[in-house]
Amino acid sequence: SIKNLDLKNTKNLDKLLENSDILSDIIDAELFITLKLNYQRINKLSSSVYISSEIYNTQTKNYISTWSTPRKIIRYPKDCDDICENLMLSEKVILLSDQLGNSILRILDAKLKEQKNYSNISKVYNFKFYDFKDKDIIYLTDIMVNEFPGFIKITNEQSFGKQNSWSYYSSTDLLKLKKWLMISLSDIDLNIDKDYELSVSDNNIFVKKFPSFNSIGSKGNTKKFN
Known part of the structure; x- marks a missing residue:
């Protein structure tokens, strides 16, 4: 439990951050900010102090930023007793x-703006290809990643039997993606409505290749089907 952890020990704090179950008992927030007061006695009449901070994302389980204040030197008068020193130290720590609080606010504000900008330009499209050869899938994903304008990332690549699927992040609109996809397929001698069908629904793109036949088979008695 949390009570059994000695939070004064940095190693135990790292252990706490790595343990998502214990962490969920503390906070429900996505970000966890740790603060550490770093104090060092230089000599009888002076000491140094600064505060360091780390911002931890509880969902991705990693640190997203670190920050610290400049190191401050506190010089004590010769007649300064323990109460005097503690008072001077407290005043410096408050400042x-x-x-540090203002710095963290600026960092979080920048992170939030960065995330909003990413959300505004990024769209996710779900691609599904049915009955395509492996070499065709490799060719298509390579083209989409390296040549399609607006590409951001590709995730969730899956292959089940004759079906291949993935999530495609791009700043490009759906109509352009459809056009570029048809051009790419024509480059490998696959033409729409002849070799495959393409359907689009919302941000879902489904491409099904028609089966190819090496023989037209027997014509039989065609008159009976008139």
Whole structure:
């Protein structure tokens, strides 16, 4: 449990962050911000102090940013006792905390704007290809990744029997993707309505290749079907 963890120990704190089950008992938020006061006594009349911080994403389970305040040197008067030193240290820590808080807000604001910009330009399309040869799938994914404008990333590549599928992230609109896909297929001698059918629904693109026959078979008695 959390009570059994000594949070004063940095290693135990790292262990806490790596343990998603324990972490979920603490907070429901996506981000977890850790703060550490770094204090060092230099000599009888001076010491140094600064605050470091790390921002941890509980969903991806990794650190997304680190930050620290500048190191401050505290110089004590010769007649400064323990109460005096603690008061001077507290005042300095309060100022550093305010400075660090403003820095963290700027970092999070920048991260949020970056995420919003990504969401605005990125669209996800679900591709499904049926009855295509492996070499054709390799060719198509290579073209879509390396030559289609607006490509961002490709994920969830799956192959089940005769069906291949993946999620395709792009800033390009659906009509252009459909056009480029038809051009790419024509480059390998596959023409729409002759060699395959293509259907589009919302952001889902389904391409089914028609079966090819090496023989037209027996014509038989065609008159009986008139």
